[in-house]
Amino acid sequence: MTGSGAAASGPSGPPPEAAFWPAVLVTERLVLRPVERADVAAVSRLWTDAEVRRYLGGPMSGEALRARERGCVGAVGLFVAVLGVDGPVVGSLLVEPESRREGRTEVSYQLLPEHWGRGYGREALAAVVAWALAEVTPERPEVVAVTQEANVRSRRLPEAVGMRRVGGFVEWGAPQALYSTDRGGTATARP
Secondary structure, eight states: OOOOOOOOOBTTBSOGGGTTOSOOEEOSSEEEEEOOGGGHHHHHHHHHOTTTTTTTTSOOOHHHHHHHHHHOTTOTTEEEEEETTTSOEEEEEEEETTOTTTTOEEEEEEEOGGGTTSSHHHHHHHHHHHHIIIIIOSSSOEEEEEEETTOHHHHHHHHHTTOEEEEEEEETTEEEEEEEEETTSOOOOOO
């Protein structure tokens, strides 16, 4: 699945541009909410599992992993997807309002392998994209997602929620696919 990073907010709370946070989204089977202390082990698994990280540079370890673990609780834009209200963590999704993709809002997602193939990723991504278009990008109503060309399973998710492929490029030594959508469900064809 695509990558997920998280920047923690400062001691005085989220920066002003993060007025949309915190948020809780509820779908038919999932609750998407900010990461809590009890979720850290499951979220850490997303960063260390060889299957999850196959197209993301491999499992994380050392100080990089510890820094992510310290910063993920309540991190602005980082959702944990939980099965039902009190069920297990299925994965995580990140919304970056000012991504390195020309400042466009970017969504990324990771799911634990035991939850692949059950439609949870599609359900969670659809909810997060709809929320981001409505709440995060009012001035620039566009959301993008990037995944490696070789990661066929990951490429199916944005397509399944109506995002369209609008370009490709090479990053981290591998071909990447860029997907986009706006409020009208239209792809925006900028690289």
